[in-house]
Structure formats: structure tokens, C-alpha cells
Amino acid sequence: MEFKDFLKKSLEDIKSKNLYRQRIVLSKDTVNFSSNDYLGLRDNQKTKEKLLKNIDNLDLGSGASVLVSGYHPVQQELEDFIANFKQTESCVVVGSGYMANVGLLQAITNEDDVIFSDELNHASIIDGIRLSKAKKVIYRHLDLEDLEDKIKAVNVKGKKFIITDGVFSMEGDIAPLDKIVEIADKYDAVLIVDDAHGTGITGEGRGTLNHFGITPKDNIIQVGTLSKAVGSYGAFICGSKLLVDFLVNKMRSIIFTTGLSPIQNFISLENFKLLSKEDYRRVDVLEKAKYLYNGLKSVGIEINFHNTPILSYVVGSEEKALKIRDKLLENNIFIQAIRPPTVPKGTSRLRITVSHKNSYKEIDRLLEIISNI
Ligand SMILES: *Cc1c(COP(=O)(O)O)cnc(C)c1O
Numbered sequence: 547m548e549f550k551d552f553l554k555k556s557l558e559d560i561k562s563k564n565l566y567r568q569r570i571v572l573s574k575d576t577v578n579f580s581s582n583d584y585l586g587l588r589d590n591q592k593t594k595e596k597l598l599k600n601i602d603n604l605d606l607g608s609g610a611s612v613l614v615s616g617y618h619p620v621q622q623e624l625e626d627f628i629a630n631f632k633q634t635e636s637c638v639v640v641g642s643g644y645m646a647n648v649g650l651l652q653a654i655t656n657e658d659d660v661i662f663s664d665e666l667n668h669a670s671i672i673d674g675i676r677l678s679k680a681k682k683v684i685y686r687h688l689d690l691e692d693l694e695d696k697i698k699a700v701n702v703k704g705k706k707f708i709i710t711d712g713v714f715s716m717e718g719d720i721a722p723l724d725k726i727v728e729i730a731d732k733y734d735a736v737l738i739v740d741d742a743h744g745t746g747i748t749g750e751g752r753g754t755l756n757h758f759g760i761t762p763k764d765n766i767i768q769v770g771t772l773s774k775a776v777g778s779y780g781a782f783i784c785g786s787k788l789l790v791d792f793l794v795n796k797m798r799s800i801i802f803t804t805g806l807s808p809i810q811n812f813i814s815l816e817n818f819k820l821l822s823k824e825d826y827r828r829v830d831v832l833e834k835a836k837y838l839y840n841g842l843k844s845v846g847i848e849i850n851f852h853n854t855p856i857l858s859y860v861v862g863s864e865e866k867a868l869k870i871r872d873k874l875l876e877n878n879i880f881i882q883a884i885r886p887p888t889v890p891k892g893t894s895r896l897r898i899t900v901s902h903k904n905s906y907k908e909i910d911r912l913l914e915i916i917s918n919i
Contacts, residue, residue, distance in 0.1 A: 563864065564863075564864035564865050564868060564885070565864060565885055565886065572880055575878060576875070576878050576879070576880050577878060577879045577880065577904070577908045577911070577912070578880050578901075578904075579879065579880065579881045579898050579899060579900065579901075579904065579912060580880055580881050580882045580897065580898075580899060581899060581901055582743070582773070582774040582775070582899060583774070583775070583777050583901055583903070584746065584747060584774065584775045584828075584831050584855045584899065584900070584901055584902065585746055585775050585777065585821060585827040585828060585831060585901070585902050586777070586827060586831075586901050586902040586903035587775070587776065587777030587778075587817045587820060587821065587827070588777035588778075589777075590777070590817070590820065592816070592820060593813055593816040593817055593820065596812075596816050597809070597812060597813065597816070600812065601809075604620070604808045604809050604812055605618065605807070605808045605809075606807060606808075606809060607804075607807050607808075608621075608804055608805035608806060608807055608808060609804075609805075610804060610805065611800075611801060611802065611803060611804060611805060612794075612800065612805040613794065613800070613801055616804055616805030617805060618805070618808045618811070620808045620811045620812050620815060621639055621805065621806065621808070621811045623815060624639055624811050624814055624815045624818070625637045625638060625639050625782070627815060627818060627819070628770075628782050628784060628818065629784060631752065631818070631822055632752065632753065632762065632768060632784045633752075633761070633762055634762045634768065634784040634785055634786070635785070635786050635787045635790075636784070636785065636786060636787040636789065636790040636791075637782050637783065637784040637790065638782065638783050638790045638793055638794060638800065639772075639780055639781070639782050639806065639811065639814075640780065640781050640782070640783065640797075640799060640800055641780060641781070641799065641803055641806060642771065642773065642779065642780065642781050643668075643670060643740070643742050643769065643770070643771035643773065643781040644670040644673075644781075645781065645799040645803065646670075646769050646771070646781040646782070646783055646799070647668070647670035647671050647673070647674040647740060647769060648670060648673050648674045648677055648799055649674070649793075649797040649798055649799030649800060650674060650738070650767070650769065650783060650793070650797060651671070651674030651675055651677065651678045651680070651707075651709075651738075652674060652677045652678045652797075652798060653792070653793055653796040653797040653798070654705075654707075654736075654792070654793075654796075655678040655679065655680035655704075655705070655707065656679055656680065656704060657679040657680065657681075657704075658702075658703040658704025658705075659678075659679075659680040659681070659702070659704040659705045659706070659707065660680060660681045660682070660683055660700055660702045660704070660705075660706055660707070661675050661678065661680045661681070661682050661683070661707045661708075661709060662683045662684075662685055662693060662696060662697060662706070662707065662708045662709070662735070663675060663682055663683070663684055663685070663708075663709050663710075664684075664685060664687055664688065664709070664710045664711065664714075664721070665684050665685065665686055665687050666687045666711070666714055666716065666717065666890075667709060667710060667711055667740070668711055668715055668740060668742065669887075669888070670740075671709055671711075671740060675709075680704075680707070681700075683696050683697075683700055687714075687717075688719065688721060688722065690722065690725050690726070690729065693708070693726070693729060694729055694733075697729065697733045697735065698733075705735075705736065706733060706734065706735035706736070707735060707736050707737075707738060708726060708729065708730050708735050708736070708737050708738070709737075709738040709739075709740070710723075710726060710737075710738075710739060710740070711739075711740050711741075711742070711743070712739045712740060712741035712742075712743070712744035712748065712753060712754030712755070713741070713742075713743035713744040713747065713748060713754060713852075713854050713856070714743070714856075715742065715743055715856070716856075716858060716884060716888065716889050716895070716897060717850075717852075717856070717858050718743075718850075718851075718852050718854045718855070718856025718857060718858055719850065719852045719854075720744075720748065720754060720757065720852055720853075720854065721739070721754065722758075723737075723739065723754055723755055723757075723758045723760060724758040724759075724760065727758075727760055727766070730765060730766075731765070735765070736765045736766070736767065737765060737766045737767070738766075738767045738768075738769065739753075739754060739755060739766065739767070739768050739769065740769045740770075741753045741754050741755075741768055741769065741770045742769070742770060742771045742774055742781075743774060743775075743854065743856065744757070744770070745770040745771065745774065745775055745776065746774070746775025746776060746821050746828065747775055747828060747831075747832075747854060747855065748854070750825070750828075751775075751821055751822065751825065751828050753768065753770065755768065762784070762785070764785075764786050764788075766785065767783065767784070767785045767789060768783070768784040768785065769781065769782070769783050769784075770782050770784070772814040772817075772818075775821065776814055776817050776818055776821060777813075777817050778810060778813045778814040778817050779806070779810050779813075779814070780806045780810060780811065780814055827902040828902075830902050831855050831900055831901060831902045832853060832854075832855065834855075834900045834902075834904060834906070834909060835851070835853075835854070835855045835857065835900045836851070836853075837906065837909060838857060838898070838900055838909050838912070838913070839851040839857060841909065841910070841913040842857070842859070842913065842916075844913075845913055845916065845917035846917070847859060847916070847917075855899050855900045855901070856897065856898075856899055857897075857898040857899070857900070858895050858896075858897055858898075859895055859896040859897075859898060860893050860894070860895040861894060861895060861896065862892055862893070862894060863892075863894060864883070864885045864886075864894045866894070867883035867884070867885060867894040867895060867896060868883045868885075870883070870896055870916075870919055871883040871896065873915075873919045874912075874915060874916070874919070877911075877915045879908075879911070879912055879915060881896045881897070881898055882896075882897065883895070883896060884896070884897045898912075
């Protein structure tokens with residue numbers, strides 16, 4: 547088949563299944579209920595002003611890999627800040643959450659190891675497992691019995707890892723880390739928590755481990771992104787000094803890629819400081835999420851609520867999800883229809899995320915329009 551035909555045919559196939567995707571630029575006056583910018587830090591004035599004041603001391607680009615000459619004082623400061631915030635010994639900042647998971651799993655495992663992974667873990671974790679040489683065992687979503695049964699049943703020559711989202715990106719539910727840590731300890735496994743959506747939200751903003759009162763220790767690795775509640779770009783991996791030292795030496799997505807721009811790291815640092823100092827945004831967004839949840843219930847839409855800003859309105863078919871999305875957009879409200887392969891087949895949904903930036907008036911309007919649809 548000719549390459550052009552291959553491209554065309556693949557796209558036709560995607561379209562026929564209602565899985566076609568396009569990037570859209572939202573107009574300024576469209577109300578957005580599909581951002582991961584939960585705290586509204588993405589365009590905050592305080593950081594913008596600080597950036598302007600400091601711009602003369604900040605390079606636009608890092609210039610090289612952090613192992614060559616791309617490691618700048620602001621990244622060092624950011625890493626120290628995050629380690630302190632997370633109460634871990636050490637922290638390394640990397641290009642993105644995707645690069646964090648893909649590089650981490652590849653670096654710390656070998657062919658004798660087994661990774662136990664929740665079935666609804668993020669795609670970057672799935673890709674990281676694929677790139678690693680370890681064996682993978684998938685356990686049912688949040689199912690501790692299934693996890694323990696599987697960990698008991700598998701004969702592992704090397705190391706064991708359990709990996710889970712802290713807050714699940716498409717469901718908004720929270721992994722029971724208290725119980726998972728017990729299992730990790732009992733079976734001598736390392737626990738990796740991807741807190742992309744927990745950072746800034748759960749555990750007073752310190753993340754899902756803190757939510758369960760768990761003190762970081764050597765067999766726990768925390769991954770998080772700077773692109774969601776922190777409203778910037780980049781990601782981090784927190785753990786022991788030994789771990790970070792190892793990753794700097796072994797992780798391919800640290801070694802073979804250019805370091806983040808000092809400007810980007812400056813934004814991450816200032817936003818992170820705001821997030822840690824000023825709790826009102828987090829308190830507010832969770833109140834708004836609760837308000838929306840109750841409102842949905844009152845118009846006959848029953849969904850699960852987990853005290854996170856992610857409300858998942860599962861409608862089933864791709865077609866239905868798209869129809870609702872388009873109808874909402876006609877009314878200047880944007881909620882993206884999330885379809886396979888992002889979510890399992892038959893669970894297409896409107897993934898509603900609430901931001902501190904959304905007003906109660908906007909939520910009321912959403913409720914009015916969605917109940918009419
Ligand atoms: C968004 C997300 C990532 C990827 O983070 P980026 O910084 O956007 O690359 C990783 N893991 C989870 C659970 C996520 O939701």
C-alpha cells in the first residue's frame with residue numbers, strides 16, 4: 547500500500563468509529579471545563595509580574611542536556627523546593643510527565659523484574675512499561691485483593707514494583723495508598739505513585755501520600771507534573787538521594803534531551819510557591835466541584851464524586867459523547883469528549899474538570915444547558 551493511502555485509510559477508519567480528533571483553539575469567551583489548570587495558576591498575574599522583573603537574569607533556553615551544560619540555578623532551586631514540599635530527600639525535574647514515566651520505568655527495571663500496574667493507569671505509564679524489559683501484571687482498578695493475589699502468585703526473580711496514579715486522570719478517584727503501601731511493604735515491592743492530578747489538590751496540596759498521612763520512605767517514588775495544578779510545564783520525580791543520583795546517571799529521558807528553559811522553571815517555581823502559601827484556590831475549587839456534583843445530581847445526572855476537581859460523566863457511546871460536546875460548544879461551553887483509547891471501550895465520557903477560575907455563574911449555566919440537552 548502506498549504511504550498516502552495508508553494515511554487516508556487509517557483516518558477514514560478512525561472517522562467511521564467516531565474516534566476522529568482535531569485540535570481546536572478555544573475562543574477567549576468560551577467557558578472551559580476541560581483544563582487541568584485546577585487552581586487557575588496558568589495565567590496568574592503575580593508570577594507574570596515576577597517574571598518580568600527577573601527576565602534579565604533568565605536565559606530563554608537551557609542550551610544543553612542537564613548533564614552537559616543545561617543545568618541552571620533556577621532548576622536546582624525548583625528541585626530543592628519540591629523535595630522540601632514533598633518531604634523527600636531529593637527531587638529531579640524532567641521535561642514532562644510523559645518523559646518522567648517513560649524514562650523512569652525503563653531506567654529502574656530489568657528483565658527479571660515485575661511491574662504490577664492498575665488497569666486504568668495513564669498512557670505514559672503503559673508506554674514506560676512497554677519500553678522496560680520487565681514483565682507486566684495488570685490488576686483490576688483499585689482492587690487490592692486482585693493486586694495481592696497477583697503479587698502472591700507471580701514468581702519474581704528480580705525486583706517488584708507497584709505503580710498507580712494517585713488521582714486517576716479520567717475518573718478522578720483516589721488510589722487507596724494506605725493499603726497499597728502495606729502490600730508493597732509486605733511483599734518487598736517499590737511503590738511508584740504518579741500524582742499528576744494529586745499535586746496541588748490532595749493532602750492539602752502536598753499529594754496523595756500526604757492525604758493518607760504516609761511519610762515518604764525509600765521504597766516509595768513520587769512522580770508529578772508541573773503542567774496541571776502548578777500551571778506550568780515540566781515534571782518531577784521525588785525520592786531518596788540515591789534514587790535521584792541513579793536516575794541522573796541512567797534515565798534516558800534526562801540524559802538525551804535538552805533541559806527545560808530557565809524561564810519555564812522560574813514559572814514552575816513561582817507558581818509552586820503560590821500553591822504552597824495560598825490555600826484558598828484549592829479550597830475554592832473543591833467547593834465548586836462539590837457544587838457542580840450536587841447540581842448534576844439535581845438535574846438527574848448521577849456520577850461519582852471523589853473530592854477532586856475531576857467529574858467523569860460516562861455516557862457510553864462515542865457518538866453520544868460527541869453530540870453532547872458539540873451541543874455544549876454551540877452554547878460556548880467546552881467539555882471535551884474523551885473516547886478510546888484514552889478510556890476503555892463503551893465508557894466514552896464528558897470529563898468535566900473544574901478550575902478555581904470557573905465562577906458559580908458559569909457552573910449554573912453549564913447545569914442549565916446540560917439538563918436541556
Ligand atoms: C497528564 C498526565 C501525565 C503526563 O504529564 P505531562 O506533564 O502532561 O506530560 C502523566 N501521568 C498522569 C497520570 C497524567 O494525568
